[in-house]
Amino acid sequence: MSVDDLRERHIAAKAQVHNLKERLRERRARLVDIDVAAYARNNGRTTIKFAPGDFICCRILQGHTGKVYSLDWSREKNLIVSVSQDGRLIVWNALTSQKSHAIKLPCSWVMTCAFSPGGQTVACGGLDSICSIYALNSQQERDGNFPVSRTLIGHKGYISCCQYVPDREASLITSSGDGTCALWDSETCQRVAVFGGDSPSGHSADVMSVSISTPNSHIFVSGSIDMTARLWDTRIASKAARIFHGHNGDINTVKFFPDGLRIGTGSDDGTCRIFDTRTGHQLQVYRDPQNANEAASVTSVAFSYSGRLLFAAYSTGDCYIWDTETAQTVLNLGHQHNAHTKRVSCLGLASDGSALCTGSWDQNLKIWAFGGQRKIV
Secondary structure: OOHHHHHHHHHHHHHHHHHHHHHHHHHHHHHHOOHHHHHHHOOOOOOOOOOOOOEEEEEEEOOOOOOOOEEEOOOOOOOOOOOOEEOOOEEOOOOOEEEEEEEOOOOEEEEEEEOOOOOOEEEEEEEEEEEEEOOOOOOOOOOOOOOOOOEEEOOOOOOOEEEEOOOOOEEEEEEOOOOOEEEEEOOOOOOEEEEEEEOOOOOOOOOEEEEEEOOOOOEEEEOOOOOEEEEOOOOOOOOEEEEEOOOOOOOOEEOOOOOOOEEEEEOOOEEEEEEEOOOOOOEEEOHHHHOOOOOOOOEEEEEOOOOOOOEEEEEEEEEEEEEEEOEEEEEHHHHHOOOOOEEEEEEEOOOOOOOOEEEEOOOOOOEEEEOOOOOOO
């Protein structure tokens, strides 16, 4: 058989595979005959209503002198860690607004930060392609700064996101501009597994965000600028367990639903979406009707304790609270008193769901809480 014959057979086989994929996609689309909002309407569900004083800004954390890029809550204490373009990592007491630590980082271009489950260490990373870990109980150096406790080196691109495995103090997962995610042992500083890379089911471009399932910490999801989210099992690094399609722009953020059976995503296409991790089906799209013609990028998402509310931050400075059942907006924090004046780059919910913290390019962090008679949803 000649080379030309082989080439023709290869082209024909690729065309056949593409045709089969399209037929499979069409058949799956026919099976998804209703979304969450339509089901909610058919069953008489109504959108949650918030009065003006139900959700208010109760704290403003001031201290950064550059754009705030990332934040994270500690699991058991009322502590928040944040990083900024000013090259500082700051640990805040959310109740008093006081700083407990202000650490000058080796690289000012930091993009992500995270608390360990016990709250004794924090991790951060950025354009230096290194994930640095700091022990908060370590002794300060002569210049008043805190020394780096450990460094995780191995990525070939910037560190876009890091998150500790919920039930393991010394394990964390990072995502990178090199198109991969990695599981690390922070005690030995060794990379335990790599997800993607040479794997055919890996991302084809920069990975921007990861989220680990709380009910099953072996499972995590990643979001990429290749417009897909992918589900991984840390025990099987060679292949993605599922790939989620639907977005028409870069995926900037991913987050597990509280039950671990669904994921939320936010994208440059201006939408948030919820997918079922068991089937891969898209369950609902949350699209801002006010900016239908010129969509604002979604930068960060989080779910309320019950999952009934979806918090979504936008590049315009808006921060919408969505009712996940009816797909209607409950409140826009961008129109509230003390709202951010620039892009809201990150947000996170306290572990008990009692407060939301938002970070912005206006250099501030703000804590929002339920006021009046409104209870935690």
